[in-house]
Amino acid sequence: AQSVTQLDSQVPVFEEAPVELRCNYSSSVSVYLFWYVQYPNQGLQLLLKYLSGSTLVESINGFEAEFNKSQTSFHLRKPSVHISDTAEYFCAVMKGGSEKLVFGKGTKLTVNP
Amino acid sequence: DVKVTQSSRYLVKRTGEKVFLECVQDMDHENMFWYRQDPGLGLRLIYFSYDVKMKEKGDIPEGYSVSREKKERFSLILESASTNQTSMYLCASGGPTSYEQYFGPGTRLTVT
Numbered sequence: 001a002q003s004v005t006q007l008d009s010q011v012p013v014f015e016e017a018p019v020e021l022r023c024n025y026s027s028s029v030s031v032y033l034f035w036y037v038q039y040p041n042q043g044l045q046l047l048l049k050y051l052s053g054s055t056l057v058e059s060i061n062g063f064e065a066e067f068n069k070s071q072t073s074f075h076l077r078k079p080s081v082h083i084s085d086t087a088e089y090f091c092a093v094m095k096g097g098s099e100k101l102v103f104g105k106g107t108k109l110t111v112n113p
Numbered sequence: 114d115v116k117v118t119q120s121s122r123y124l125v126k127r128t129g130e131k132v133f134l135e136c137v138q139d140m141d142h143e144n145m146f147w148y149r150q151d152p153g154l155g156l157r158l159i160y161f162s163y164d165v166k167m168k169e170k171g172d173i174p175e176g177y178s179v180s181r182e183k184k185e186r187f188s189l190i191l192e193s194a195s196t197n198q199t200s201m202y203l204c205a206s207g208g209p210t211s212y213e214q215y216f217g218p219g220t221r222l223t224v225t
Contacts, residue, residue: 043216099144105155
């Protein structure tokens, strides 16, 4: 069965610092990869996704993630975080041919002033 | 904008009660999902429906059932609520090839 590991449950950083949230998935022939964000008291929103093509994908608010097939990773990065980025971030994988997502356990990002 | 709505944001029920959680989407999506979210466990799939009257068990279906009589509505049923079903319940919908799931705001259920 497909699985997703988010290595850090909590990541505290200062405003304007860079951040990396790590995600590894169990290997499969073809997978689609996602990062979702959950702001306090809200549902999940799609942040970015990798389906095919360029291994570097970007979101509209400055986050990026790189698909690394050899390391089965899809780490999320931002060069300079804002207070408003404080949220929980979930990595998810969909096996090719399936409609179902498998989620990691989440990483709580706290951006301090 | 895609909208997924859930009938309640907060719900308190007693042990043994039958509980209905309702989810409605307005994007004509074929697929609908019910997840349970618990701290430190992430989201776990309870049930999935890929068409009206069609359903498939997820990873943790025990103690739950679902109903999909209309395309836009997907209900989660707790036949006899127990305290270990206290959790946040999230509904989502998605098209067959979009690969993206759209989530509702969640229902925080407390069973006492």
